[in-house]
Amino acid sequence: MAENAPMIHVIGLTTAPLTDPDSDVAQLIHRAPLVLGYPRQLALVEHLVTGQSVTLHSPLRTMLRHLLETAPTDTVILASGDPLFHGIGETVIDCAPAGVQIRCYPTPTAASLAASELGWSYSDIPVFSLTTKPLYALRRVLSPDQRVLIYGITRQNVQEVASYLCRHGYDASRLWLLGDLGTPSASRWEGTASELSRLAAGANSLCGDITLLAMECQYCDPRDSRASRTAGLPDELFSTDKGQLTKQAMRAITLSQLLPCAGEELWDVGAGSGSIAIEWCRLTSGTAHCFEAEATRHRDIIDNAERLGVTGLTLCGEAPASFGEVETAPAAIFIGGGVTTPGIVTACWECLMPGGRLVATAVTTESLRVVEDACARYGGCLTEYSEATYSPLGHLHTWRPRLRHVQWVVEK
Numbered sequence: 269m270a271e272n273a274p275m276i277h278v279i280g281l282t283t284a285p286l287t288d289p290d291s292d293v294a295q296l297i298h299r300a301p302l303v304l305g306y307p308r309q310l311a312l313v314e315h316l317v318t319g320q321s322v323t324l325h326s327p328l329r330t331m332l333r334h335l336l337e338t339a340p341t342d343t344v345i346l347a348s349g350d351p352l353f354h355g356i357g358e359t360v361i362d363c364a365p366a367g368v369q370i371r372c373y374p375t376p377t378a379a380s381l382a383a384s385e386l387g388w389s390y391s392d393i394p395v396f397s398l399t400t401k402p403l404y405a406l407r408r409v410l411s412p413d414q415r416v417l418i419y420g421i422t423r424q425n426v427q428e429v430a431s432y433l434c435r436h437g438y439d440a441s442r443l444w445l446l447g448d449l450g451t452p453s454a455s456r457w458e459g460t461a462s463e464l465s466r467l468a469a470g471a472n473s474l475c476g477d478i479t480l481l482a483m484e485c486q487y488c489d490p491r492d493s494r495a496s497r498t499a500g501l502p503d504e505l506f507s508t509d510k511g512q513l514t515k516q517a518m519r520a521i522t523l524s525q526l527l528p529c530a531g532e533e534l535w536d537v538g539a540g541s542g543s544i545a546i547e548w549c550r551l552t553s554g555t556a557h558c559f560e561a562e563a564t565r566h567r568d569i570i571d572n573a574e575r576l577g578v579t580g581l582t583l584c585g586e587a588p589a590s591f592g593e594v595e596t597a598p599a600a601i602f603i604g605g606g607v608t609t610p611g612i613v614t615a616c617w618e619c620l621m622p623g624g625r626l627v628a629t630a631v632t633t634e635s636l637r638v639v640e641d642a643c644a645r646y647g648g649c650l651t652e653y654s655e656a657t658y659s660p661l662g663h664l665h666t667w668r669p670r671l672r673h674v675q676w677v678v679e680k
Contacts (some may be wrong), residue, residue: 274341280375305346349377381449407577411495419479423472430464442484447476499523514542535580538605540570561586588615597621603628639676648678
């Protein structure tokens with residue numbers, strides 16, 4: 269980085285005004301030619317600001333990109349707590365032009381203050397932000413006896429959060445609404461999700477300007493399948509059109525062959541109900557593109573993702589015609605439907621990044637010929653799987669076989 273590169277300081281604040289004018293961060297704010305922040309943050313440092321102050325607003329990324337193009341060196345952007353922990357710091361780094369240096373200055377986060385208030389060790393506690401994720405994504409971090417810290421609780425959404433918890437069986441969960449932590453006006457409400465939902469509009473008065481929700485999950489059925497972190501969820505959790513679903517056992521096998529790794533991208537080709545892509549995202553916190561020609565199935569994919577708390581899915585049209593709409597190369601591709609489409613295997617292979625994994629499943633004679641030819645051309649291995657279920661036959665019992673599956677697995 270060049271020595272004369274512009275420097276942007278992202279300074280985390282608590283909910284209390286800065287009282288030491290001689291501190292390093294106070295001096296940075298005092299000398300800054302430009303200070304950016306939300307109204308509450310600007311009010312905390314107004315006694316220090318000598319340069320221009322600008323209020324941040326939506327759309328934030330658009331505003332930051334424009335301002336950072338011409339921002340003078342030593343510009344200050346105000347944040348809450350740790351700017352890089354569910355904060356604005358990551359957005360600033362993404363929006364900053366090449367050559368601009370970013371330096372972040374953290375203070376105690378709402379999560380650390382809440383943990384201190386409740387006596388919780390929070391190194392393994394999920395922290396969820398309603399500021400950056402939709403409410404349905406909360407489902408992914410809920411499981412019996414799990415503690416959760418939820419950012420972004422406001423007077424406007426507190427009732428919606430409580431109702432959501434009750435609808436999904438967590439009505440007996442213990443909740444703590446912690447407001448304005450670390451200040452003389454700190455507040456605390458304790459009760460169950462059911463009690464909070466019954467407060468109706470009165471729940472709004474429980475929220476301060478900065479409120480965090482701490483939760484100890486209690487679920488009426490401790491065997492809740494949606495809380496599982498293993499591959500191969502029960503089939504009944506997925507809505508499906510005409511049975512377009514990779515069944516539970518084969519789904520678990522397929523995901524193990526795809527070798528999901530954190531942050532990677534999957535292409536689910538012939539996605540059907542989206543079960544492979546959805547479980548990939550649950551396991552990796554990565555992303556997935558679902559290529560599905562039948563537009564009516566897109567609704568199933570969306571419903572299934574929301575039911576299981578999954579974000580990071582992108583719906584695409586028919587493969588391979590829609591491949592060109594995606595700019596990034598996938599780390600893994602699963603061909604679950606349409607493997608007999610002319611050119612589909614070649615197109616997938618060409619799009620796959622070096623070192624990526626490709627898995628294709630065949631159940632018909634025609635699709636078997638395709639994967640056999642592909643294996644001969646690109647390498648990899650073929651494995652046949654068979655499955656049978658034990659079921660009644662009159663007053664006796666028998667084993668009923670399902671369709672056999674041949675799976676081709678290859679690394680590029």
